[in-house]
Amino acid sequence: MSASPPPSSPVSPDGAEPVGAAFILRKAVLSALVALGLFSLMVGVRTEAGQSGQLEYWTRFGELASLVGAVFVGSIAVELLRLWLGPRGGLGSFVPSSVQNGLSAAGRYVAPALLIFTFLVPVIFYNQRYILDLGILVLTYVMLGWGLNVVVGLAGLLDLGYVAFYAVGAYSYGLLSTTFGLSFWICLPLAGILAAFWGVLLGFPVLRLRGDYLAIVTLAFGEIIRLVLINWQDVTGGPNGISGIPRPTLFGIPLAPGEGGLAAMLGIPFSPTHRIVFLFYLILALALLTNWVTIRLRRLPIGRAWEALREDEVACRALGINITTTKLTAFATGAMFGGFAGAFFATRQGFISPESFTFQESALVLAIVVLGGMGSQLGVALAALAMIGGFELFRSLEVYRMLVFGLAMVLVMIWRPRGIVGHRAPTVFLEKSKSISSDLVKEGHG
């Protein structure tokens, strides 16, 4: 047997193999054949339960042929692109550094511009309820993304059960307000504290685990919490959830029509839009709080410790950083923001049920964090805007949402492992910072 390629060889042709038209064509034909095998039954035949419950099927060879054709053409395109970009194909490496610097300079203005625009959204779109609602939804995900970013992006702990803390926050507010009649502003910190408490409680035993195991365990925790919410009917209302959750007030002044309402106090005619605008600014404030706290924490020793932990856990331990407390604080901080977002979600909807806290939700937030570039605040905000807002605008494509998210996650990991928009390099460097290619960021090198 001749010498086999070393395991580290990339998939792209290494220059050893002559890349010509024949090679590209052969590869495209092979890809098309594989695609034909993959899709033959899954796409070529469509099954559905008929009227009598009997399964029926019909064939869709047209779709199958077009998919295989698309793979064929796509394969040729990818190969040509690779040829054009050189053997070390990758989006990061072919952009010259001057352009990259220019982009990062432009990036400095994107964030303030985006912020100002967000502040003006309720003014510009005052009469468009749909856009305001969409804005609130996007901001909720921005906040969740920023919260999870503390755990995944800064501390490098993969948390697949983040929605559990969102649920804890939502149910804390729902239960406290409906049973004890506490107001939103008292419940908000309580929801955050409770979520953080759960974060510590869940985190304490499992944070010793390695990255992958931790991910699975957090996933299990998320599912356990959801199943308990469904089945513990006496407290949580089971699948029916909690309804009649009070709307938020402006520090005690209800945003309602009639005497004592905000509109009456200000002497302006009441409009339901007031509440929507109020909710918009509320979630914006909460999201900005998350952002501000994260940025501040990053400059504190604990934030430095998180980043160090993300880069190399063993080295971190060798330097005397207490791994457990460092991980726990990251976990609890992230959970607290999740709890805030949950309380907001409950007050906005007025109704919560376990339906809203499935793994899909965790997955969505995680995808936003990953696509935005783990650790990058602006990236997460842009990813949430593109992914949530973008898909809301094309409602008919809703079913493709997670498909696109999944593909994007895989592609981002392959081409730009630290995110599309950019990544957060460690804040402190021993020497001057260098841009690191993805080949070098494995453990012990980065």
Place this chain on the structure above:
Amino acid sequence: MDYFAQQLINGLVLGSIYGLIAIGYTMVYGIVGMINFAHGDVFMIGGFIALISFLVLVSVGLTAVPVILLIVLLVSMAITALYGWTIERIAYRPLRHSFRLAPMLSAIGMSFVLTNFSQVSQGARVKPVPPIITGGYTLHEGDGGFVVQLSNIQIVVVITTIVLLGLFTWLVSRTRLGRDMRACEQDQTMAALLGVDVDRTISMTFVIGAALAAVAGMMYLLYYGLVDFFMGFVAGIKAFTAAVLGGIGSLPGAMLGGLAIGLIETFWSAYFSVEYKDVAAFSILIVVLIFLPTGLLGRPEVEKV
């Protein structure tokens, strides 16, 4: 006692299915060191392909059930194995030396892709099939009228599992490929230096794991009579629990863990509460990882810098 015996049978059958999926997790973890998060969805795809090929074969006019089942088994194994190969090729191989979280995140992305691909291509509704293998034996008739039954489908599931396990054990312990796999598990660089084609071996690992998952998917289809696009998620976590419980990286451990999880889940449903059966399985995962991270038959992992 009769009730207990019946639950024991049910648990063993369920455990066989979990065990078949768990082998895929444990093999990939042993060699590549990553959790193949998409493996549960590969199992789901296997179930779908078995369903579709079964429908097509029946409508073509085949009537002999054993022949149909054999063809369905081979077709679903082949196509699902192709899925396993493609997933490794696209989503994992380029990341083999990337940073720590990259393969896991890519696997999660792949899992979304597979789940939603089958939702888009086959629809979100549950697909029921009429029972294909019917009949069975009455093992014991109790005083209270409770009957312990062993259905033919249960026999088929268990026998298929045993045969496949035998085949698989032979493959790993006696063939060239198995030796390569064990070599890669110990030290990939050294194996490559000694002429083992590491890339090919890893590909084959995914292919075998996917083929076994396809068998599990088909057994699930035959046993429960339905498939849906989301079934890979919970089954995947439980099979992963089985792999961890048995000691991840250990093949007999995966089967042992699968049986244990199947039994625990069945007995929990029978004696405590059906609602919390998934909670029980997930709690076992957490408890095992915290207190017994090497599992029942695993070796302790040494962290190298």
